[in-house]
Amino acid sequence: MQYKDPRLLVQPSPLLKQQMTTHQTMRDLLFALLPVTFAGIWLFGFSALLVILASILGAVATEWLFSPAEQRAARLVDGSGVLTGLLLGLTLPPALPLWMAFLGGVVSVGIGKLIWGGLGQNLFNPALVGRAFLLATFPNAMTTWSTQASGEGFFQWYPSNFALPFMQPHYDAVSTATPLGLMKFEQQSTALPDLVLGNTAGCIGETSGLLLLAGGVFLVLRRDIDWRIPAGVLLSAAIFSGVLYAIDTSHYPDPLFTLFSGGLLLAAFYMATDPVTSPLTPRGAWIFAVGIGLLVVLIRIFGGFPEGVMYAILLMNAATPLIDRYTQPRVFGKE
Amino acid sequence: MPEKKQDTYQEFIKGLWRDNPVFVQVLGMCPMLAVTNSAVNALVMGGATFFVLVASSFFVSSLKNWIPKQVRISTYIIIIATFVTVTDFTLQALMPVVHKELGAFIPLIVANCMILGRQEAFASRNSVRLAVVDALGMASGFLFALFSLGAVREILGEGALFGFKLFSDDFEPWVIMILPPGGFITLGLLLLLFNWLKERKDRLVAQLDEMEIEPRFRS
Known part of the structure; x- marks a missing residue:
């Protein structure tokens, strides 16, 4: 039963509820990461944005694919998949092939989180599981650091980003x-x-x-x-x-x-x-x-x-x- | 004798699928993880285990009435060890390269819990014919599991199968797959896949039961 204007609210404890929810926390974290993300895109050019998007896409797609159909919407809306993908993307080198970033997102959410039972059950930080997997799998690509585009090369991209899936990247840019x-x-x-x-x-x-x-x-x-x-x-x-x-x-x-x-x-x-x-x-x-x-x-x-x-x-x-x-x-x- | 034939078939097929030693019983993990970094290694290891298991099952089953209960485990081990030694020397003579790569894992077949388990649980209690059929099924199941793990790891880890390149030279090898963590990850994912298939089948059978339709291939 619901009353529109409860003069006296009688309900079982807890009477004081915390306002903080999972959604709220995840949204705050995403907001807090936005300046860093924009700075990364500014410093490393458009490529950085593509790498981040690829890893977010991998994470969210895995979350969607391996969730029970009736929970899919709720799990995507809580933002944890996007956050994991973004955190992973921020820890990747900007010239990484996009397919590797996507694979990292898949591993982050798949092996880092869902296999343990989903949000709140995992033992290890999902984004770092994805990164550790990528570093052990593609040690060369993960440690090739490109020089910065810093502003003037904003619309340039690294050709290595567009290596075909399963194929080696070719680095044209000077690495440092x-x-x-x-x-x-x-x-x-x-x-x-x-x-x-x-x-x-x-x-x-x-x-x-x-x-x-x-x-x-x-x-x-x-x-x-x-x-x-x-x-x-x-x-x-x-x-x-x-x-x-x-x-x-x-x-x-x-x-x-x-x-x-x-x-x-x-x-x-x-x-x-x-x-x-x-x-x-x-x-x-x-x-x-x-x-x-x-x-x-x-x-x-x-x-x-x-x-x-x-x-x-x-x-x-x-x-x-x-x-x-x-x-x-x-x-x-x-x- | 149709009844008996069905029985034999069941004993064979259960090792391949329903009681697969690796994917269902999770036995023999040591060779499973250690030597499956390429399809060839996996096949040789599976073949060696195959020979040892079938031969020991045959002997244990034939000798079961003369083995005293108190010393049965040690007797099984001696029988198994005999065939492991035969395998070890044969491989050393015929395939020295693969033998070197497999290293200590060939002698370690003697400690493979799947082999000892079959002697204790099956060969020592059944007729020679059934024991051999059971051993054939279990060994084939083990071989199948080793091969699927080795094939996945070699394809991703080196872009090849049995040493033949499957992709162009540009293939980026997944280094982790030929390292130990790759073995664990691949085995875990294969177990996931098989459990999922099994659960799906069980659900289907339950549904058929509910609809009171007799399923044809109930195991």
């Missing part, structure tokens, strides 16, 4: 190294203003540190994400690399370089904070975040890859159930 690659293999640092403004080679969405930070702060203020996780990741990475920098300034990168290079900011604000794959308790969130920060610096400096953010998060995702178990708050009145 990311700041992290330069650091690792040539011991060459990149100027901080370039890192902050995004004037470097790299993945589509990881270069412009300032916009990532702005979007992240927006999310923290909106309380869409747990502030402890980005804070913990960034602090622990900065402190750990600061200690190493203090030991030997010529060998190790300075903390600011660590923070603004590679995908650390993107991952700290948008991927590590995925509520499904991060611990529930505040104490657990700190452990999780500090673990990611330490692993990132460890892999970057002592590991074989120039960038370690993806593996750091996937490893800590695997530890999340354990962390949750050990940080479970004591039930009141029990020992």
Whole structure:
């Protein structure tokens, strides 16, 4: 029964309801990522937009195809498929063939999410599962970084984008190294203003540190994400690399370089904070975040890859159930 | 004797499909994941297992009345190990390259739980004829599973089947497929496919039951 003007509302608890819904959170995340996406498209040209669209298309198509017919509409509307596709697209190099980006979207949603039972059931961050799959499958294409189009070449595209499905891309554009690659293999640092403004080679969405930070702060203020996780990741990475920098300034990168290079900011604000794959308790969130920060610096400096953010998060995702178990708050009145 | 013939056929066909050792019983995962990075390796491994399983089933079933219950497992292992040694030396002599690639996994056939399982569960309790038929079915099912995994992994991982290029030279190999994770992913997806097919069939049978129509191919 419904009354139009309830003077006295009698209903069972909970009486105070949280306004936040899945749709709302997903929409906030998409809004927060828009500036970064536009910056990526501006910096790398039209190709970046195509790569992002291909990965979103892969993610959404998989979500649609493998959902029960009666749930399809609801699952597409909640925006999680689009978000996964967008996050994946932002972590791909701009000259990646479109079919690979599409495949990444399919794997992200198919193997990263739906196979576990859909939204809220997955153990690992779906976008990063897709990226890890692509990196292991196409190591060359995933580490060929093109120079930026930066404005004047906005309507140019990389010919490698249009490689036929299953065929190798051919790179015409001059390829270059990311700041992290330069650091690792040539011991060459990149100027901080370039890192902050995004004037470097790299993945589509990881270069412009300032916009990532702005979007992240927006999310923290909106309380869409747990502030402890980005804070913990960034602090622990900065402190750990600061200690190493203090030991030997010529060998190790300075903390600011660590923070603004590679995908650390993107991952700290948008991927590590995925509520499904991060611990529930505040104490657990700190452990999780500090673990990611330490692993990132460890892999970057002592590991074989120039960038370690993806593996750091996937490893800590695997530890999340354990962390949750050990940080479970004591039930009141029990020992 | 139509009844008996039906029985034999059922024992054979169940290993191929309904009780497939890999896709349904999920047995013998070690060779399944380790040596299926190409179709040739998978076929040789499947063939070796085929020979060992059929021969041991035959012997175990023939000797079942003389094997004391207390030491039956060790006796089965000795019988299996005999044929594994034969296979190992034969492969070494005939196909040294493939033998080298398969490495330790040929001797490890002795520890394949599918083979020991068939001896314990079937060969030691049934007539020689049924035991051999059952072994033939199970081994064919195993071979089929190994081959489908190996073929998928080789086609995607190298763009070839049995070493013949299927695509133009421009093919981009999926490196992950010939690495261990590719084995796990492919096996998982194949299991998904077979479970889906099975569920669909069960649903169909249930529907037919509801409509009280006698299905012709009820297993």
